[in-house]
Structures are given as structure tokens and as C-alpha cells.
Amino acid sequence: MYKLLIVEDEMNIANTLKNHFEKYNYDCHIVEDFERVLDTFQEFQPHLVIMDINLPAFDGYYWSRKIRQVSNCPITILSARMSELDQVYGIENGADDFITKPFLMDVVLAKVNGQIRRVYGEYAQDLNNRTLKKGNTTLNLDTFRLFTHEQETTLTIKELQLSSVLFEALPNVVTRQQLLAAIWDDETFVEENTLTVNIVRLRKKLEAIQSSLEITTIRGIGYQLTEKSL
Structure with a gap:
């Protein structure tokens, strides 16, 4: 079972993502303490991170950078801030993919499934x-x-x-x-x-x-x- 870490402070969005991915046999964990995102990442050891940008304390760029220092785990940015500059800055800080809010769950699922297959699944061999x-x-x-x-x-x-x-x-x-x-x-x-x-x-x-x-x-x-x- 693949594990997803959801770093999203809007709990309705976080729970919607969690409930949807669990239907497809993903093990999902929602970050609760936004000052301990890296600690939670290291404790949970996910296969992929869905990361919002606008977060309490430190933004998603900061946490993407911190995660990238210890892991090559795929990071998918989820944010309404998706100008060209936001995308460049996201990649500069370690993100692998982008999803723009508002989003379709089928698009999120397809992107995550594709990342998982590329990195861990049949295409990774x-x-x-x-x-x-x-x-x-x-x-x-x-x-x-x-x-x-x-x-x-x-x-x-x-x-x-x-x-x-x-x-x-x-x-x-x-x-x-x-x-x-x-x-x-x-x-x-x-x-x-x-x-x-x-x-x-x-x-x-x-x-x-x-x-x-x-x-x-x-x-x-x-x-x-x-x-x-x-």
C-alpha cells in the first residue's frame, strides 16, 4: 500500500483528498502540526507528498526544501498560486509536479497515480x-x-x-x-x-x-x- 502525506491546512480539502485516495487503497496521513512537517514526514515515511503553499508558520516552499534535503520522495504542489513564477520557485525548492486550485479529483488522482508508477511501479524497473x-x-x-x-x-x-x-x-x-x-x-x-x-x-x-x-x-x-x- 502506497502512503501519501497531505500537507494542507484547509481541513475540508485535506479530508476530501484523504477520503478519495483511501477509496483507491492509499494510506493517507494529514499533517496536524504545521511546525513539525519534516518530523511528520520522517515518522510517516510517505511515498508521495501533496503540499499546499499557503501554510501556517512556514510556507510549502520551505517544507519542500526541507524534505528534499533528506529524501527524493515526489512532492506535488497543490495551490491557487500557480503563476509561471510560482512554478519556477516550486521546482527550485524541490517540487516535482503542480496542481492548481480549484481542482478536479480525477486530475489529482491521475497525477498521483502517474508519479507512483514512474517512481515505484511498473515503469520504475x-x-x-x-x-x-x-x-x-x-x-x-x-x-x-x-x-x-x-x-x-x-x-x-x-x-x-x-x-x-x-x-x-x-x-x-x-x-x-x-x-x-x-x-x-x-x-x-x-x-x-x-x-x-x-x-x-x-x-x-x-x-x-x-x-x-x-x-x-x-x-x-x-x-x-x-x-x-x-
Whole structure:
């Protein structure tokens, strides 16, 4: 049974989510003390976190960042604040996906099911026990690490999945549709800017570790991972 941690201070929404997911055999826990979100996370050990942004004490960005320091557990942001800047900031703080309020329960269920399948279910088996190396850069699919001889960084789940697709396709171009289909179970439910902001974050991490690789935007088509010219 997969476990969901619901971090939502509007109790009617939290209980609606809990009741709905329990119908589909999820074990759900609602955070009650919003000053102990990380403690609750570590005690409950969920497979996925549904995180609101506007919370008492500290906001959801803060808690996403804290969780990401100790775990690669998927974090899905649930908020009415879903401008492009909010999405960028959410990803910068460790979020993997976004759901905008007001929402349809079928959309929330589809997104969570897709995340669970990608990370833990039948689609996760291809990520086991593999290391990919291109140029001076190695991608470890078990530890979520991207590294060179100089430096290393830890990836979020979406960054790991994007990296895997781009590494395996190098030097071929990967279309936006191919990336959406590979990374999100149903691209119909993906916010328009989610892929773009994940690509931007991954580019920054490649630069930070002095990678010889770079992600090039192929206008109107998609993205290409290439080695920089010396």
C-alpha cells in the first residue's frame, strides 16, 4: 500500500483528498502540526507528498526544501498560486509536479497515480541499477546523482527522468511530446510551463558541476543534449 502525506491546512480539502485516495487503497496521513512537517514526514515515511503553499508558520516552499534535503520522495504542489513564477520557485525548492486550485479529483488522482508508477511501479524497473556516462558527466539512476570529476549534484525525480531520456537520446533531438510522454504518465494533465522550468533547472545543475554537456532548445521541436565545443 502506497502512503501519501497531505500537507494542507484547509481541513475540508485535506479530508476530501484523504477520503478519495483511501477509496483507491492509499494510506493517507494529514499533517496536524504545521511546525513539525519534516518530523511528520520522517515518522510517516510517505511515498508521495501533496503540499499546499499557503501554510501556517512556514510556507510549502520551505517544507519542500526541507524534505528534499533528506529524501527524493515526489512532492506535488497543490495551490491557487500557480503563476509561471510560482512554478519556477516550486521546482527550485524541490517540487516535482503542480496542481492548481480549484481542482478536479480525477486530475489529482491521475497525477498521483502517474508519479507512483514512474517512481515505484511498473515503469520504475528500467531505472534500476544503471549508470549513464556522456562526456565528462555521469548520471547515477540509483542515487539520483549527476557528477563530474570536479563536482556533483543531486537531482529531483523529474530531473532524473529528464536526464535519463536526454542521455540515452544523445545526440538526437527529443521532442517536447516525447519528453512529456516519457516523464509524465498523461501529458494532458501537465501544466504548460512544467517541462520548461524543469529543463531550466537541469541546465543550471549541469553548469554548476562544470559538465561538458549542455541542453540546447530546438525551437518548435524540443531539446537536444550535446557536448560543448572545445
